[in-house]
Amino acid sequence: xxxxxxxxxxxxxxxxxxxxxxxxxxxxxxxxxxxxxxxxxxxxxxxxxxxxxxxxxxxxxxxxxxxxxxxxxxxxxxxxxxxxxxxxxxxxxxxxxxxxxxxxxxxxxxxxxxxxxxxxxxxxxxxxxxxxxxxxxxxxxxxxxxxxxxxxxxxxxxxxxxxxxxxxxxxxxxxxxxxxxxxxxxxxxxxxxxxxxxxxxxxxxxxxxxxxxxxxxxxxxxxxxxxxxxxxxxxxxxxxxxxxxxxxxxxxxxxxxxxxxxxxxxxxxxxxxxxxxxxxxxxxxxxxxxxxxxxxxxxxxxxxxxxxxxxxxxxxxxxxxxxxxxxxxxxxxxxxxxxxxxxxxxxxxxxxxxxxxxxxxxxxxxxxxxxxxxxxxxxxxxxxx
Numbered sequence: 001x002x003x004x005x006x007x008x009x010x011x012x013x014x015x016x017x018x019x020x021x022x023x024x025x026x027x028x029x030x031x032x033x034x035x036x037x038x039x040x041x042x043x044x045x046x047x048x049x050x051x052x053x054x055x056x057x058x059x060x061x062x063x064x065x066x067x068x069x070x071x072x073x074x075x076x077x078x079x080x081x082x083x084x085x086x087x088x089x090x091x092x093x094x095x096x097x098x099x100x101x102x103x104x105x106x107x108x109x110x111x112x113x114x115x116x117x118x119x120x121x122x123x124x125x126x127x128x129x130x131x132x133x134x135x136x137x138x139x140x141x142x143x144x145x146x147x148x149x150x151x152x153x154x155x156x157x158x159x160x161x162x163x164x165x166x167x168x169x170x171x172x173x174x175x176x177x178x179x180x181x182x183x184x185x186x187x188x189x190x191x192x193x194x195x196x197x198x199x200x201x202x203x204x205x206x207x208x209x210x211x212x213x214x215x216x217x218x219x220x221x222x223x224x225x226x227x228x229x230x231x232x233x234x235x236x237x238x239x240x241x242x243x244x245x246x247x248x249x250x251x252x253x254x255x256x257x258x259x260x261x262x263x264x265x266x267x268x269x270x271x272x273x274x275x276x277x278x279x280x281x282x283x284x285x286x287x288x289x290x291x292x293x294x295x296x297x298x299x300x301x302x303x304x305x306x307x308x309x310x311x312x313x314x315x316x317x318x319x320x321x322x323x324x325x326x327x328x329x330x331x332x333x334x335x336x337x338x339x340x341x342x343x344x345x346x347x348x349x350x351x352x353x354x355x356x357x358x359x360x361x362x363x364x365x366x367x368x369x370x371x372x373x374x375x376x377x378x379x380x381x382x383x384x385x
Contacts (some may be wrong), residue, residue, distance in 0.1 A: 013229065014059050017067040017092070017120035018052070019112050020044070020075035027052055028116035039113055049081050067123035069115065070094050071132035072255070076139075079132045085262070091132040095290075096122045097216040115296065130259050141228050142252030147292075148221045148245065155214040165200050180211040234349050240313075241305035242298075249298045250342065257346040267339040270295040272332065287332065299335045299342070306338070307331075315340075 012032045019026045024047055029038040040055050042048030057063055066082060068075040071091035082089050101110065101118040123129060161179050166174040166183060169190040174184065187205060192198045226244040229237065229251065236247040260266040267273040271291020277284055306313035313334060320330035 012063060013065065013124065014063050014151055015065045015067050015090075015120040015123045016052075016056055016059075017069070017116050017123060018075065018078060019069055019119060020073075020078055021112070022074060024048075024112075025052065025078060028113055028114050028120055029055070030120035030124065031116060034121055034124070036117060039116070041112065044077065049078065052078075055116035063124060065090060067092050067119055068132065069097050069119040072142075073268070075132075076134075080134050083132070083134050089112040089132045090123045090129050092119045092126075092129060094120050096126060100125075101298070112377060124233060132147075133256060135255065137228065137232050138252055138255050140252075141225065141232075141248045142227060144221055144225050145249045145252045145294075148218060148225065151214055151218050151221065153212060155218065158207055158210050158214065162204055162211065165204040165207065169197060169204065180208050180215060183208050183211070196253045228242065232349075233353065235345055236342070236349075238300070239345060240310045241302035241338075242342075242358055246298050246301055249294060253292055253295055257343065257350060260343065262286075263340040263343040266343040267336055270339050272296060272299055272335040272339050274336070296335075300331075302338050303331060306334070 008240045011071060014029060014031050014037065016027060016029050019028075021044065023044055024041055025044050026041045027039065028036055031037055038055060038058070042051045054166040056066070061228050066087055067090040068079055069092050071079045071089060073094075079091075097115060100122045101114060104118065104121075112375040162183055163174050163178055166178075166186055170186050174186060183204065187201060187208065190197075190201055192201050193261065222245060229244050229247050232251060234247060236242050236250060237244055242250070254266075257266070260269065264273065267286075269291055271288050271293065273288055273291075274285035275288045277286040303313070307317055316337065317330050317334050321327070325333065355370065
């Protein structure tokens, strides 16, 4: 217990932090003096969740804060259970807890308990940590986008193996940009004479069938992503260089745009804001390799597309080149500028959605109803969260 400025007694803050893994959750309870008050390792299951809740009941609910490292990664199942029970959860980035562990005194060994303690200390000391939220549209888009990336990666690997086989079958070799149709045409013209060549041709046919199967699955995912993006009523696809797939990646990985206080904060999160590396009288900036690399990639695709077909972006790029910047440096400047465009577009979408829901609420109330009924209630809560 601690004393407040007005003489009343308030409960000291206590954090129950969890280091999540695929099969287990390791929890540590740390008080405001950074002293470990308890620890527990449980299976990542319903039974393990009940054990964590029993551990939390040892301390007053008003003074206890839940914190999860990587709430939208391996910690998502636990966050979903806590959110369903109306328990707020602080999302602690893995890099932040790693810094706490690195600067801590002691043996320096990395264990699950040490990770949980570092997560708790980060939740106690860090400022502006956000509360983890579970948005179904965002979760759906992220799952679809990540799965599409896995399929595209598998398709590229299959095409590379197919290219190697075709080089040994076709005297002229295979072209660089290989497709299933092109490979099938080359196989039809091939005339194997030895057992090894016949085996190579049979394996190549199997790989062509695998590429076609992956093409169908990727096309199906593109349709699902487009449907999910349309359900969010986002205007991102209206921007030059952003299609349905890139919009789905942006919406799925950004989540709630309102958690960023400015366009600069959003650019830093995407890894497109340069880092100052000045020393003495030399003032310079260097490339930032931090941030979400998938968001960085999405902005890179947008920038490359705009350089080809968007006049203002091309003019901005050429102006930076004329100032003496290199090709890559000028492209990074363009990506930083486009990050602000994306941020303002997403903020405008949120404000438009809130105004529309507010109009629906007033219209519903004017008819004698209550905004706390039906879908209006759920939509209204989502808009103000």
